[in-house]
Ligand SMILES: Cc1cc2nc3c(=O)[nH]c(=O)nc-3n(C[C@H](O)[C@H](O)[C@H](O)COP(=O)(O)OP(=O)(O)OC[C@H]3O[C@@H](n4cnc5c(N)ncnc54)[C@H](O)[C@@H]3O)c2cc1C
């Protein structure tokens with residue numbers, strides 16, 4: 086775990102209100118695993134650092150995909166090449182890929198593509214096949230295809246049907262789940278609730294990991310602000326997660342934020 090000052094290399098708005106920010110950080114790039122995150126200091130006015138997934142990495146740099154929702158993410162969205170950003174990481178457990186898994190089904194709802202974009206790139210490099218089910222509210226909010234590795238098999242849904250199939254991304258799960266050895270998901274809580282309550286119909290018995298977003302104070306197991314109830318006791322999302330087995334959390338009873 087390292088605290089570093091990372092120079093901003095570039096910042097571009099890739100969808101309305103969503104920014105792809107490349108940071109120079111060889112220390113973090115060299116150890117980052119898909120599903121892990123960093124805590125980012127977002128200017129002088131925000132007391133607490135903000136958790137953001139590692140979205141991509143290259144030899145000596147990492148990228149964050151930042152959806153502007155409040156003060157901290159707005160500050161980050163205004164950073165320009167040459168500015169410095171303080172980050173702390175890498176944090177969290179990351180996704181676990183079984184040694185025998187070859188066909189990986191990724192399910193991304195909205196900004197949930199942030200950790201899964203990194204995951205797709207890494208596992209394709211390891212020789213796995215990747216199908217990505219990518220859901221957005223509307224066409225303009227869809228993560229751009231050219232930012233995904235070319236070998237990704239991409240299936241799109243939008244809630245209003247402006248591109249791809251109309252509806253929720255979870256509706257497509259039954260069509261792809263038989264092919265998959267493992268399923269990895271990142272998206273809103275409602276998506277996990279659907280996957281949990283309709284597990285047999287949507288996912289059959291396929292092992293499924295999900296990445297959980299909660300408000301975080303410290304990001305390193307000190308403040309207990311991120312505690313959630315799991316079937317095996319209380320867990321800290323920053324330390325024990327953010328990736329959990331779908332079946333370990335009673336999603337239908339979970340209230341967050
Ligand atoms: C492990 C992890 C990884 C994350 N990865 C990403 C990522 O890659 N890209 C990205 O854009 N966002 C990500 N988030 C969410 C991100 O941390 C929050 O959106 C951010 O902290 C909001 O800060 P803010 O100061 O802009 O908003 P605030 O002013 O603090 O809050 C604005 C609104 O956002 C909501 N919010 C605040 N914190 C969170 C949170 N942690 N999760 C969900 N909603 C929140 C609040 O309820 C409020 O409605 C991640 C969260 C976690 C826990």
Ligand code: FES
Pocket residue numbers: 300301302303304305306307308309310311312321322323324
């Ligand atoms: S955020 Fe402080 S313990 Fe997890």
